[in-house]
Amino acid sequence: MIYTVTFNPSLDYIVAVDDFQLGLTNRTSSELILPGGKGINVSTLLMNLGIESTALGFMAGFTGDEIVRELQEMGVKSDFIRIDEGISRINLKLKSIDGTEINGSGPAISADKVEQLMVQLDALGEGDVLFLAGSIPSSMPDDMYRRIMARLEGKGVMIVVDATKDLLLNVLEYHPFLIKPNNHELGDIFGVELKTREEVVPYGKKLQEMGARNVLISMAGEGAVLIAEDRQVFDKPAPKGHLVNAVGAGDSMVAGFMAGWMDKQDYEHAFCMGIASGSASAFSEYLATKSEIEAIYKQVRVED
Ligand SMILES: Nc1ncnc2c1ncn2[C@@H]1O[C@H](COP(=O)(O)OP(=O)(O)OP(=O)(O)O)[C@@H](O)[C@H]1O
Ligand SMILES: O=P(O)(O)OC[C@@]1(O)O[C@H](CO)[C@@H](O)[C@@H]1O
Structure with missing residues (x-):
């Protein structure tokens, strides 16, 4: 379950x-x-x-x-x-x-x-x-x-843990299967500014050394990076599309990654499902539907 x-x-x-406008009455x-x-x-x-x-x-x-x-x-x-x-x-x-x-x-x-x-979770x-x-x-x-x-x-x-700062750092020694900081959260942890996919890799690896099994770093319109447990590193730009509502894009990415992993136990597939789910949600008013995700997934895999 x-x-x-x-x-x-x-x-x-x-x-x-x-x-x-700041300081004035605004209307939606x-x-x-x-x-x-x-x-x-x-x-x-x-x-x-x-x-x-x-x-x-x-x-x-x-x-x-x-x-x-x-x-x-x-x-x-x-x-x-x-x-x-x-x-x-x-x-x-x-x-x-x-x-x-x-x-x-x-x-x-x-x-x-x-x-x-806790009692619920004991089950x-x-x-x-x-x-x-x-x-x-x-x-x-x-x-x-x-x-x-x-x-x-x-x-x-x-x-899977998606949290920031100490709430996240405190769990690492218990080896969560997946953590998903975004580049700003990752930078905050180490006191640096991280803007490119190349720059996040060494810091993602540090979180892995500290105990996380897989580290997925989301970077909004810049795409994402996966430092996988088997030492592979995946890096992809975000698919192109019209940004409609990015609320929940990161959560969609986490859900899509795990759905992909549970389906095939293949990191590249999971990573592409994560990006496709995140971006499909960012391109739609609500969280993405299955068909929206499938359409973007094809684009993400083809871009290899
Ligand atoms: N503007 C965008 N264009 C394309 N894809 C996007 C865009 N914004 C987000 N995404 C997709 O969603 C993924 C997650 O986005 P983001 O890094 O903003 O997560 P987050 O900071 O955890 O967001 P939130 O907390 O709002 O859920 C990105 O890696 C990317 O695949
Ligand atoms: O304050 P938190 O718990 O860090 O984030 C809460 C939140 O911003 O996260 C979701 C998007 O990821 C929203 O649905 C929700 O409002």
Whole structure:
């Protein structure tokens, strides 16, 4: 079985504002509200590819209810733990100013609620796949993903971590199957600025030396690099297309990579599925559909 954990789900309020001006009243020219958070996006993309998963994590208040309702409507299985105080966050994405967003910090999660999640995860075993993706509420310790990996150690669960800074670094000694920093996050870890696919390679290898089995580095319109466990390094530019909505492109890449890996256990196929899924989502309003991904996949493989 496949599980995703989103500690801090969101309703993503994705708006376009023409001629945005600081300090003035701006009005939207388009708006969209979607259930978000990285694990949820992974589950959604997997569902689009016809792969079942269960979305786990925490939700609170009317926003949490709406997230769960929308997931149910889309056909994504979920089993969220309800937090009694606060509300799940609303994350604002300004589509017309690419990459500009304001993400909430999310409700506090008490130790007994975390233990409830741990008990859910205790049921995982050999052959299961677990995605730990996204930030955790600011009130929580940044070794949360590490604690989960420690608890599951030796059970044969394949674990993917998409997180930043210490939340990510803390898990490396438990050898996650895949991590996916983007070039900015990778640069932040080592205090450098990384702009080209060539530049990210030595830093990706450092994360592998620190324990990650596979390191996938996404670079938005620049494409991606994979430092694979078998020492192969893959590097591809992003396919060309019209950028529509990049929210969730990275999560689509993670989901697409793992879908490709589970299908063929072949790194090049998984890498191309990752790029195709990321770019197909960036080129569409919603997270990409299977046919959108397949169309871009053909382009990505042909470009070899
Ligand atoms: N402008 C773009 N043109 C083509 N492909 C893109 C573009 N933006 C993203 N992608 C595709 O999606 C992948 C992931 O994008 P990105 O590096 O922005 O992830 P991210 O920073 O984790 O994003 P997010 O946190 O919003 O999900 C890229 O490697 C690329 O394949
Ligand atoms: O604040 P976090 O947890 O780092 O990121 C949350 C988030 O930006 O990630 C997804 C896109 O990757 C969005 O759906 C969501 O709003």
